[in-house]
Amino acid sequence: METISSPADLRNRTLAALRAGKTIGFVPTMGALHAGHASLIRRARAENDLLVVSIFVNPAQFGPAEDLDRYPRDIPRDTALCEREKVDLLFLPRVEDVYPPGFDTFVAPGRAAEGLCGASRPNHFRGVATVVLKFFSVVRPTRAYFGEKDYQQIAVIRRMARDLDLDAEIVPCPTVREADGLAMSSRNAFLSPEERTTATVLFRAVSAMARSRETGERRAAVLREAGGSVLAAEPAFRVEYLEIRDAETLDPIETCDRPAVALLAGRIGGVRLIDNVRLPCD
Ligand code: AMP
Numbered sequence: 001m002e003t004i005s006s007p008a009d010l011r012n013r014t015l016a017a018l019r020a021g022k023t024i025g026f027v028p029t030m031g032a033l034h035a036g037h038a039s040l041i042r043r044a045r046a047e048n049d050l051l052v053v054s055i056f057v058n059p060a061q062f063g064p065a066e067d068l069d070r071y072p073r074d075i076p077r078d079t080a081l082c083e084r085e086k087v088d089l090l091f092l093p094r095v096e097d098v099y100p101p102g103f104d105t106f107v108a109p110g111r112a113a114e115g116l117c118g119a120s121r122p123n124h125f126r127g128v129a130t131v132v133l134k135f136f137s138v139v140r141p142t143r144a145y146f147g148e149k150d151y152q153q154i155a156v157i158r159r160m161a162r163d164l165d166l167d168a169e170i171v172p173c174p175t176v177r178e179a180d181g182l183a184m185s186s187r188n189a190f191l192s193p194e195e196r197t198t199a200t201v202l203f204r205a206v207s208a209m210a211r212s213r214e215t216g217e218r219r220a221a222v223l224r225e226a227g228g229s230v231l232a233a234e235p236a237f238r239v240e241y242l243e244i245r246d247a248e249t250l251d252p253i254e255t256c257d258r259p260a261v262a263l264l265a266g267r268i269g270g271v272r273l274i275d276n277v278r279l280p281c282d
Helices: 007-019 035-047 075-084 124-139 148-163 186-190 193-198 200-214 220-232
Strands: 002-004 024-029 050-055 089-091 143-147 169-173 237-246 260-268 271-279
Touching: 002 007, 007 024, 007 050, 007 089, 007 124, 024 035, 024 124, 035 050, 035 075, 035 143, 035 169, 050 075, 050 124, 089 124, 124 148, 143 148, 148 169, 148 260, 148 271, 186 271, 193 200, 200 220, 200 237, 200 260, 200 271, 220 237, 220 260
Parallel strands: 002 089, 024 050, 024 143, 050 089, 143 169
Antiparallel strands: 237 260, 260 271
């Protein structure tokens, strides 16, 4: 594995690979890698000739009061994981490599970025879309892999790829969970043992909604109540949103007469957590 920090150097490598007829798989991350990231990396390894992973804690997607400064970082451990997973190129740019002085152009995502996480994190998806587009320009991926844990992020990226004629195929990958259902996240490390126990409430709530849907309930309001009553039993979890949306467009729906997804976000102490499950269709 080779580690590269310069976007120009990486671009030379990926252009050479493309000219040689190779496919390129790309997994963008913010590091503090866990089994969820590893699942994306493994899939990308299996499906492509050249595998590029990036680790970049992107300041543009953090709000002023958010956890940019304390976001977990462990490059030696992450590098070892990438070696084990047979990554070819590890892209580790510095902030000034990505946003040099004078940088002044951002991608403005549309409706997919409104509501849900976009409501409480106003410029979050603008920062995500901008860095993903920049990295796509450098990496030129054949396929790029994203986790369904960040469901709205995939909707934003997929829309951007279509709207801006990007070549990359956007590949969504299932959420990897701890044994008790908690979706793996770099931010789980911030939870105290007690908070970690409370954190199972996210998966319990969205699972209750999926079960209610499985037994034939189609009304979004009733499905939300099934999740809401699970949340009500855990006052330490402060809910930000609990919603049912169209699985493809993320438009709000009142009746589950098409593929849908239940999405949940909230806080335990100072830690913001999200989760979602798809609701079965009949
Ligand atoms: P992050 O480092 O949090 O920016 O995540 C990098 C990529 O890994 C994103 O596409 C995430 O959706 C994905 N990811 C994070 N956690 C998980 C998980 N538990 N299961 C599957 N993918 C994940």
